[in-house]
Amino acid sequence: MKKLILISGTMGAGKSTVSSELKNILPCNVFLDGDWCWDMQPFTVTEETKEMVHDNIAHILNNFIKCSEYENIIFCWVMHEQSIIDEVLSRLDTSGTSVKVFSLIVNEKALTDRLFEDVKKGIRTEDIIKRSIERIPLYQNLDTIKIDASNISAKEAAQLIKDKLK
Structure with a gap:
């Protein structure tokens, strides 16, 4: 059975890195990072751009689901509210597909250390640390595997994650 694996977590939790590692150990897979659908300059969050991003994600994931070449579809994104997860899933044809949704949980110290390293490398700006820490508790309320x-x-x-897919 085809598997759709959603991985959520706050900024800096390790979603992209974990998903890349998962891609290396699962057979016949494809990986989509939701951030790739937001990679725009200037970065603008409006109702129009949110709808466009959701539509793009759904289109790509549905194409991966339909394609017989892939048995594992990995998708990661900052999904800190159940409504975001529900919105993504509502746009997909998951018939004949097992769906598992995970949240990467990190404590404040680990998150701060990771994000500070990214700030030092110039990958992120320092304001991300406070915003990301504020979101940590939100992931406990999601209907996901932690x-x-x-x-x-x-x-x-x-x-x-691989072990929990069985």
């Missing part, structure tokens, strides 16, 4: 990624490697988190 993976505590605070003190494990991305490879270990990917293996935990």
Whole structure:
């Protein structure tokens, strides 16, 4: 059976890195990072751009689901509200597809350390730290399988996800 694997988490939780590791250990897979659908300059969040991004994500994921070449579809994105997860799933034809939704949970210290490293490398700006920390508690309320990624490697988190797909 085809599997759709959604991975959520706050900014800096390790979604993209864990998804890349998962891509390396799952057979016949494809990976979409929702951020690729937001990669615009200037970055503008309006009702129109949100709708466009949701439509693009749904279109790509539905094409992956339809394609017989892939048995595992990995999708990661900042989905800090159940309504975001529900919106993504509502646009997909998941008949004949097993859907598993995961949240990467990280404690404040681990998140701060990770984000500070990104700030030092120029990948992110410092304001992301406070915004990301504020979102940590939101992930506990989601109807997802929680993976505590605070003190494990991305490879270990990917293996935990793989183990829960069985």
